[in-house]
Amino acid sequence: MSDNIAVTGFGVICSIGTNAQECFESLVNKRTGIDNIKYLETVHKDAFKLGEVKRSNEELAEMLGLTSIEGVSRTTLLAMVAAKEAQELAIQNNGTKSRTGIVSSTTVGGMDVTEQNYLKKTKDYSYLYSHPCGDSTKKVAELISATDYYTTLNTACSSGTNALIHGVRLLKYKVLDRVIVGGVDALTMFTLNGFNSLKILDQDFCKPFDAGRKGLNLAEGAGYVVLERADEVDKSYCKVSGFANANDAYHQTASSPDGEGAYLSMNEALDMSGLNPEQIDYINVHGTGTDNNDLSEGTAINRIFGIGKVPPFSSTKSYTGHTLAAAAGIEAVFSVMSIVNNVIYPNLNFKTPIEGLNMVPNTEVLKDKAVKHVLSNSFGFGGNNSTVIFSE
Amino acid sequence: MDIYIKSSDAISAQLSFEKGLPEYFESGEESFYNCVKPEYKKYISPKLLRRMSPIIRNGVACSLSVLKQAGIEQPDAIVVGTALGCLRDTTSFLTQLIEEKEELPNPTHFIQSTHNTIAGQIALLLKCHNYNFTFSQMHNSFETALLDAQMLILDGKASNVLVGGVDEMSETTYDLIKGLDCYKGTKPGEGAGFFVLSREESVVKFEGVRIINSDKVDFEKELKDMGLELDEVDLVIGGNNQEDEAGYMDFCSVIGNKPYLWYKPFVGEYGTASSFAMWMACKVIEEQKVPECWMKNRIASEKYNKVLIYNKVGNEHSLMLMTKNKV
Amino acid sequence: MSELKEELKAKLIEQLNLEDFEVSDIEDNDPLFADEGLALDSIDALEIIVLLEKEYGIKLDDPKKGKDIMQSVQTLADFIEKNRK
Incomplete structure (x- = not known):
């Protein structure tokens, strides 16, 4: 199935912009979205930096033309904005399709609503209806008329790519004619305190692939791409040429020193695409900026591409922060825009290479070279590692 | 291509695990159902058990039982469906977080609260590097997992897929949900049902x-x-x-x-x-x-x-x- | 000191759900992380960091620094004696 699935639309909202164009402008102008906490209710307001979407829930509802946001989580609102943008673009390119569905992903679901009500000790528990991961997906499907099939992946931070993998098979086995795939997560006290308890948050700006990295900046957002069978579309942006999911089977949260899971997922995705490693023009790395992830991922990349032969790579989490289940969706959109515009994005906040890896991320906006094949990594808790390759 | 169910098992409020369909019912006096606890130590070492909440124990024990029945050491894929994930760990972490005003909640509950903890633990126990998915779409969580497993086999990516559905119900959760319309006229419950979906012929x-x-x-x-x-x-x-x-x-x-x-x-x-x-x-x-x-x-x-x-x-x-x- | 060590053992058993252990099963010098000792792992190490901060007011932000401190109940107790407020 190496080149029969086409990307026909994309949409994104995150800390660097509320649509694809805004995000692209931020990427090529080196504007980070990570900042002091403005929207999230937490006692840690002064302690951490986050990649917040710079819109209140009311403002997001206004963007969507919703009159009431009663029982609608921030997760749902973010997903709606990005999925709607993606779907509209696909319709503009190829008209409507008879069977349309959505495969989304989220780690916290409606936790933003749950925790605020828990905090206020609300006695009417109907707020819990928005809690399940599947609730946001259902609401988005209804908003954008994608109810022929919908489901939600939750494999932590690799979820978005896994949503894409399930989506491709839904097209291949004709369950659907068009599928919107990606992920979403809103910032919550739950995740901020969770990651803080793991001691993997940098209180300053995260520094992916830098020797002095101290951890990640948590963030929120949503990103979706629209997939259709390539032989049934007039206009598309690129193709999905390869993908894979593999398990590190090493530790509940940490990555193995040799990056076995990451190695296996990249290797299998390359295999499926029929590409040689040297044909990859850009790697959008997972690159969270934690000590463990970057070392393990770097080791795996070296195993695949060879030391000193790694193509230009960057972690766009230095702009957006780590958006958890949204990360792979957002980075899929960035990868598609990299191919469409022939641009390779820089990795911000990099100074010193990690000892022993011999890897230096790309730190400038590269516009002088054709970008034909982009590989994007996304890894999550539970040793869950996924890779997708987009090709011109 | 024909697809078969090579083995199946269920942990439930009835005496179903490692058995056939029971001929009589365990009394269900409580206002919600909890599972009859199997002897977990038969499948999971005490060292690992100590951290596992019931949903993880049930998911893992049930999985290991169907793999054993099918004579499979490493499935080609692990696909789990769960509507609400690891609720007990989620509730514990959230409660502690709020009661202690975000001061130092214990990391274990956060780590275990992720929906894919069950599938991840199975992979970790089996040292299985293969495909590992977790679906969470409310009442169709298991069905979408099953469809994924079916498509993996059709796609030639797997011969034997471990697939199942698992959810848990606790006293705390019951108190929260009992008044909700969606549970009117029902008795909330929990359980784990796992299967080996296979290309190899069976009954x-x-x-x-x-x-x-x-x-x-x-x-x-x-x-x-x-x-x-x-x-x-x-x-x-x-x-x-x-x-x-x-x-x-x-x-x-x-x-x-x-x-x-x-x-x-x-x-x-x-x-x-x-x-x-x-x-x-x-x-x-x-x-x-x-x-x-x-x-x-x-x-x-x-x-x-x-x-x-x-x-x-x-x-x-x-x-x-x-x-x-x-x- | 011996009181602190007994207290620590009880807290470890409770916090880490060491269901199969009693205070009397743990020797002061038993290795915490080796299989022949308590066979703890890195998640337990994070829990011990939380325990140090909550119970004894000692903040240890870099988990890597915990390695020497967390060798045994003895080394933990020594560290607490020296640093507690």
Whole structure:
């Protein structure tokens, strides 16, 4: 199935912009979205930096033309904005399709609503209806008329790519004619305190692939791409040429020193695409900026591409922060825009290479070279590692 | 390509685990159902057990049981469905967080609260590097996992897939949800149902799963798409919680007078309860008999070769079809 | 000191759900992380960091620095004696 699935639309909202164009402008102008906490209710307001979407829930509802946001989580609102943008673009390119569905992903679901009500000790528990991961997906499907099939992946931070993998098979086995795939997560006290308890948050700006990295900046957002069978579309942006999911089977949260899971997922995705490693023009790395992830991922990349032969790579989490289940969706959109515009994005906040890896991320906006094949990594808790390759 | 169910097991409020369909019921005096606890140590070392909440224990033990039955050390893929994930750990972390005003909550609950903890733990225990997915789509969590497993086999990416559904219910959760409309007329419950879906021939054949999000369902058409006429169905397993449940009227009138089993009054309502129904279907097809206590109507059949499972919550429906191989 | 060590053992058993252990099963010098000792792992190490901060007011932000401190109940107790407020 190496080149029969086409990307026909994309949409994104995150800390660097509320649509694809805004995000692209931020990427090529080196504007980070990570900042002091403005929207999230937490006692840690002064302690951490986050990649917040710079819109209140009311403002997001206004963007969507919703009159009431009663029982609608921030997760749902973010997903709606990005999925709607993606779907509209696909319709503009190829008209409507008879069977349309959505495969989304989220780690916290409606936790933003749950925790605020828990905090206020609300006695009417109907707020819990928005809690399940599947609730946001259902609401988005209804908003954008994608109810022929919908489901939600939750494999932590690799979820978005896994949503894409399930989506491709839904097209291949004709369950659907068009599928919107990606992920979403809103910032919550739950995740901020969770990651803080793991001691993997940098209180300053995260520094992916830098020797002095101290951890990640948590963030929120949503990103979706629209997939259709390539032989049934007039206009598309690129193709999905390869993908894979593999398990590190090493530790509940940490990555193995040799990056076995990451190695296996990249290797299998390359295999499926029929590409040689040297044909990859850009790697959008997972690159969270934690000590463990970057070392393990770097080791795996070296195993695949060879030391000193790694193509230009960057972690766009230095702009957006780590958006958890949204990360792979957002980075899929960035990868598609990299191919469409022939641009390779820089990795911000990099100074010193990690000892022993011999890897230096790309730190400038590269516009002088054709970008034909982009590989994007996304890894999550539970040793869950996924890779997708987009090709011109 | 034909797909088979090589092995199946279920942990539930009834004595189902490592057994056939029980002939009698454990009394269900409580206001919600909890699972009968298996001897976990048979499958999981104490070192790992100490950190596992019931949902993880049940998911892992049930998985290891079906793998053992199928004689498989490493499945080619692990696909889990869970509607609400690891609720106890989520509740513990959230409660502590709020009560202690975000001061130093314990990391273990956060780590274990992730929905994919169960699938991740299975991989870790088996040292299995293969495909590892977790779906969470409320009442269709198990069904979408099952569809994914089916497509993986069709795609030639797997010969044996471990697939299952698992959810948990605690006292704390029950107190929160008991007043909600969606649980009216039901007894909330929990359980784990796991299967090895395989290309290799065995007694039970998996014919397919349909997921329909709509107010109306054309059952005859859906069955036809699965390659079966309504008349051919020998047995129906329905997700009714009560006698004459309004939401099941359409289905019951289409299905007519066929042997009809139900299970939710005895194991409870939960997001992945239909995985228990699939286990029932496997057992009935293998054993060719139905203990009377599971019958909703008193109609019996001479053979149980084609079993249809129907589940419905709101406007979300699912149909699953299992048949006896080579009859 | 011996009181602190007994207290620590009880807290470890409770916090880490060491169901199969009693206070009397743990020797002061038993290795915490080796299989022949308590066979703890990195998640337990994070829990011990939380325990140090909550119970004894000692903040240890870099988990890597915990390695020497967390060798045994003895080394933990020594560290607490020296640093507690």
